[in-house]
Amino acid sequence: MKKIIALLTAICFISCQDKEIGTLLSGKITNLDAKSIKLEGLNFSKEINLNADGTFSDTLQLDYDGLYSLVLNDEKQRFIYLENGFQLNVENDASDFKKSFIFKGNGSDENNFMLKKTHIIDSVYGDLEDMENAKILFTLDEKTFIDKNESYKKVILAALEKEKLTNEHFVKYEKLDADYHVLRMYEQYPSYHGYFIDNREFKPSESFPLAKDDFSMDNENLFKFSFSYRNLCNGFFSKKMYDGPQSDKTPIEKGFAALKTIKSKLIQSELVKNMFYELNGTTPNLEAVYKEMLSYSIDKKYKEKLTEKFEIVKNLAKGLPSPSFDYENINGGKTSLESLKGKFVYIDVWATWCGPCIAEIPALKEVEKEYHGKNIEFVSISIDDKKDHEKWKKMLADKELKGIQLFADNNWESEFVKKYAIDGIPRFILIDTEGKIVNADAPRPSDAKLKELLKEVGL
Structure with missing residues (x-):
């Protein structure tokens, strides 16, 4: 019996010790006119102070392994991949933010691959932040557009194979992300193509590979890892709110119905943010809607923001005096x-x-x-x-x-x-x-x- 208790104690100690190890994030940011940077994630936000020379070091207690955003001056940001136990060193010149990242230490292999992925995306699609490049891409005919996306998938999977990464979890989800990246591009094609050819009624052919109606928004591990999957989930949730079959249900009612089908509290908490705009002075049963939206969120900052908005919009009901200008x-x-x-x-x-x-x-x-x-x-x-x-x-x-x-x-x-x-x-x-x-x-x-x-x- 004593041996069993000792073994259980040892297991508990090891488990607790693993959680307490945390993730060491350190490095140096040059040419940045700020005293801190931010790390943002799903239900996670941490401000990291910079020393006078731009160096920083912080031990983080992460809730999940996956994508986080490193944010400079609330505008420049880049996804980095973090796991509990990483000791990742990041160097960057803020004046050349996109091209100057250097990763060292435990976790650098994964993040250097993500750098390579960014270069591959730019080489296949062009810089999509440039409107002219975006126009060139999304005005392609369907077959050429599909060929380009399939070409991207082949290139990225070949690059992943060549790297011989030992992190099986990372490799597994990078392969999945390649599929969802391409699916995201397909989902964007109809609206962007219609916009650029000045035909808002444009519809792709029936054979165009759009996502199916039964697309699952409930894969929590993938949601933590893949920006493309997150983007698709948000898009499908909005479709369920606004573009679904005509009925006597409001977008709010359809949104709550969609949330009820999702088991992951984390994903529910992220998707309910899409309903934020629907909370206004014309919302029927305003207080009940506000409380139900709160119930789906585990994000403290979002709850505070939602409460702040509720306190304002409850004074915007029909018949009340209008704010002035x-x-x-x-x-x-x-x-x-x-x-x-x-x-x-x-x-x-x-x-x-x-x-x-x-x-x-x-x-x-x-x-x-x-x-x-x-x-x-x-x-x-x-x-x-x-x-x-x-x-x-x-x-x-x-x-x-x-x-x-x-x-x-x-x-x-x-x-x-x-x-x-x-x-x-x-x-x-x-x-x-x-x-x-x-x-x-x-x-x-x-x-x-x-x-x-x-x-x-x-x-």
């Missing part, structure tokens, strides 16, 4: 919401860089023309950065935009934007003649429901 207008003066009292106000929150916003302009012009002379003002509030003020003025002239054109004082951080919890544009709002909210998330000009709403209020 007082912004610069195109004529050089200022226009406030109070100055428009006595008229209905239809507000368009937009920006010159926002494609969907610009796509609504023709429909907005038509609505403005139809309701000209009626008791309604059309107000467009730009949340462009101050440096793009002249760009805003030029677009107003080029597009011959009418209505009341305003420029917000602090882009996304403008008070009106924050008080309406606006986290995506375009955003449309209808306010009544007394300055009270009619609809905090009103239909777009291109949506027939807008005219129904205007008819309901007597316009």
Whole structure:
């Protein structure tokens, strides 16, 4: 009996000791005007302090083996692969962020392969961050596009074989990632191809290798490892919310129904983030929806963000006083919401860089023309950065935009934007003649429901 107890104690000690080992992440970042960097993961965030010379060292307690993002200045980021017990050294010149990574130590083989994978992706597809390269790729005909993706898979698998990596877990999931990378490209093809050939109704042939309707969003190990699989899961979840069969269910109801089919709490916690935008002043049973969204999350930061939004949007219900604005207008003066009292106000929150916003302009012009002379003002509030003020003025002239054109004082951080919890544009709002909210998330000009709403209020 004593021997059994001793053995169990030893096993427990070894297991606990393994968890306490952690992952040592060290290195040096040069030419970075910051005192820290970040490591972001699934339900994981850690700020790592830099010494004066750019060196750093931190022992991390990781919840999973897989992909993490190394983030500089909240904008430059790169996936790195980490496992419990790694002692990985990372060197980078922030002025040449993408090309200057050097990995050493335990875990360097895996991360050096990921560097090689990045080079292979660029060599096969071109730099997809460059819009011209993306256009060249996604305007290819179906057969050529398929051939290019199959070529990528052959090249990446050959490179993986050549490396002779000893980490069987890493090799297994890299092989799977090759399949899901190609599937992700296929899923992106219809919308990107349609966009670049200016045919939004484009549909690929029936033989085009899109994912099946029974695509599984419930492989937790793959979700931890593969960005492409994560991307596909998010895409399929959004499809279930918005593009599924027409029914009397709202996107929120369809989202919750999809979450219930997933066993992984981690994946549920990530996918529920896609529902964040649906929480607004028009959400039926707002508090119940908020609590159910909370129940699916294990991400402390997301819960805090969701709660912050709930506290704002519960004050945006129909009939409540609207938050106000007082912004610069195109004529050089200022226009406030109070100055428009006595008229209905239809507000368009937009920006010159926002494609969907610009796509609504023709429909907005038509609505403005139809309701000209009626008791309604059309107000467009730009949340462009101050440096793009002249760009805003030029677009107003080029597009011959009418209505009341305003420029917000602090882009996304403008008070009106924050008080309406606006986290995506375009955003449309209808306010009544007394300055009270009619609809905090009103239909777009291109949506027939807008005219129904205007008819309901007597316009």
